[in-house]
Amino acid sequence: MSVINRVLRDLDQRQQQQSKGSYTPAAMAPQPLHWTWMIGIAVGTAVVIVILLNLYWWLTIDTDPALQVVEAPVTNQPTVIAATAEESADQAVEEVERGTDAESASKPALQRGPVKPRELVQVPPSPTESRTSELEEAEATTEPVVSEIPTETLATVAPEPEAEVEATDTPSTFAVERVQLSPNELAETNLQKARSALRRGEREQGQELLEKALTVMPEHVAVRSELAAYWYGRGFATRAVAILQQGLDRVPQQSQWQLLLGRILERMGRIEDAYIALQSVDSSSAEYIDLLEVRGNAANQLGYFSEAAQDFLALASLKSEGRWWLAAAVAFEDAGEPAAALRAYRQAAFARDLGVDARRYAEDRLQALGGS
Structure with missing residues (x-):
C-alpha cells in the first residue's frame, strides 16, 4: 500500500508541475474603474459643455446688434413704425456691418466686453409677424374719420346754451304709472281690435279677441251680439243661440239680444222658441217695433x-x-x-x-x- 501511495503522490506532483508551467490565460478579466475616475470624467464633460454654450451665446447673441432689443418704457400711446419691411432689412444689414467692423477694429475677436446700448434696429418679420404688425400699425395710425359736412349744415347746427346742456346732463328719471283699465274699457279695446281683424279677413284673431272681451265683461251688449252674429255667419247657429241665451240669463229683456235671438230662431224654424224668447219685451227700447214684428209673425204662424x-x-x-x-x-x-x-x-x-x-x-x- 505504501508503494501505491507513493506512486500516486508522484503522479499528483507531476500533474501539478505540468499545469503550473503550461497554463496561460487567454485574456485577463477587465478591472472595474474606480469611482473617482467616473466623477472626474462627468465633471469634465459638464465643464466642457458649459464652456461651449457660453462661447456660442457670446458669439451669436452679444456680437449681433440686430438681435439686441433695448427695452423702452411702455406708454399709453401706440408706437408708429415709419420704416417698411425692406427699409428695415437694409438698415439691419448696414448696422450689422458697421457693428462688426467697429468691434473687429477695437477689440479682439473672442474678447467679451461691456455691451453699449445701441439703437433699435427693425428686423424683417416673418409673414405672420408682418401681417400682425401691419394690423397693429393700422390700428395705431387710424384716426377718426370726419365726414365732410356742408357749411350750411354746420351753420344750422348751433351749440346749445350752457343752461340747456347742464339740464340734459342731469340724469332723467322716469316714473312708471300703472293705469288699470276698467272691464268696460278692456272690452271696448278688444272689440275695436276684433272689428279691425275681421275687416282684414283675419277671422280667427277676431274671434279670439271677441271671446276675450266677453270674458272680461260678459254684460257687454255689442261684444256678445257680434260674437253671436259671427258664429251664426260661420254656420254655427246653435252656438250663437247659446251665447245669446247666456246673456239673457244674466240680463233679461235685453232688447238687442232678444231681437237677434228671435230672428235666428225664426230662420232656424224654431218658431215656438222665438215666440217664448220674446214673451216679455221692453216697450221703451229702440228695438221695440222690430220685436213686435218678430213676435207677431211667430204668434200668427203658431195660431x-x-x-x-x-x-x-x-x-x-x-x-x-x-x-x-x-x-x-x-x-x-x-x-x-x-x-x-x-x-x-x-x-x-x-x-x-x-x-x-x-x-x-x-x-x-x-x-x-x-x-x-
Missing part, C-alpha cells in the same frame, strides 16, 4: 191669432202703415173677433200707402162682414 192681432194693431198705431192694419184685421177675423176685424179693415181701406190689390181685399172683407 195665436189674438196675440198676433194685438201686436199687429200696436205696429199699425206706431208706424201708421196700412199693411199692419190689414194684418191686424185678418188676425182678428181668424181669432173670431168680427167687430175688431171690421174696424181694422176700415182703417186699411182708407190707408193711402196700401196697394190696389190689398185695398180691394179690404173692401171685399168689409162687404162680407156687413160693414159696408
Whole structure:
C-alpha cells in the first residue's frame, strides 16, 4: 500500500508541475474603474459643455446688434413704425456691418466686453409677424374719420346754451304709472281690435279677441251680439243661440239680444222658441217695433191669432202703415173677433200707402162682414 501511495503522490506532483508551467490565460478579466475616475470624467464633460454654450451665446447673441432689443418704457400711446419691411432689412444689414467692423477694429475677436446700448434696429418679420404688425400699425395710425359736412349744415347746427346742456346732463328719471283699465274699457279695446281683424279677413284673431272681451265683461251688449252674429255667419247657429241665451240669463229683456235671438230662431224654424224668447219685451227700447214684428209673425204662424192681432194693431198705431192694419184685421177675423176685424179693415181701406190689390181685399172683407 505504501508503494501505491507513493506512486500516486508522484503522479499528483507531476500533474501539478505540468499545469503550473503550461497554463496561460487567454485574456485577463477587465478591472472595474474606480469611482473617482467616473466623477472626474462627468465633471469634465459638464465643464466642457458649459464652456461651449457660453462661447456660442457670446458669439451669436452679444456680437449681433440686430438681435439686441433695448427695452423702452411702455406708454399709453401706440408706437408708429415709419420704416417698411425692406427699409428695415437694409438698415439691419448696414448696422450689422458697421457693428462688426467697429468691434473687429477695437477689440479682439473672442474678447467679451461691456455691451453699449445701441439703437433699435427693425428686423424683417416673418409673414405672420408682418401681417400682425401691419394690423397693429393700422390700428395705431387710424384716426377718426370726419365726414365732410356742408357749411350750411354746420351753420344750422348751433351749440346749445350752457343752461340747456347742464339740464340734459342731469340724469332723467322716469316714473312708471300703472293705469288699470276698467272691464268696460278692456272690452271696448278688444272689440275695436276684433272689428279691425275681421275687416282684414283675419277671422280667427277676431274671434279670439271677441271671446276675450266677453270674458272680461260678459254684460257687454255689442261684444256678445257680434260674437253671436259671427258664429251664426260661420254656420254655427246653435252656438250663437247659446251665447245669446247666456246673456239673457244674466240680463233679461235685453232688447238687442232678444231681437237677434228671435230672428235666428225664426230662420232656424224654431218658431215656438222665438215666440217664448220674446214673451216679455221692453216697450221703451229702440228695438221695440222690430220685436213686435218678430213676435207677431211667430204668434200668427203658431195660431195665436189674438196675440198676433194685438201686436199687429200696436205696429199699425206706431208706424201708421196700412199693411199692419190689414194684418191686424185678418188676425182678428181668424181669432173670431168680427167687430175688431171690421174696424181694422176700415182703417186699411182708407190707408193711402196700401196697394190696389190689398185695398180691394179690404173692401171685399168689409162687404162680407156687413160693414159696408
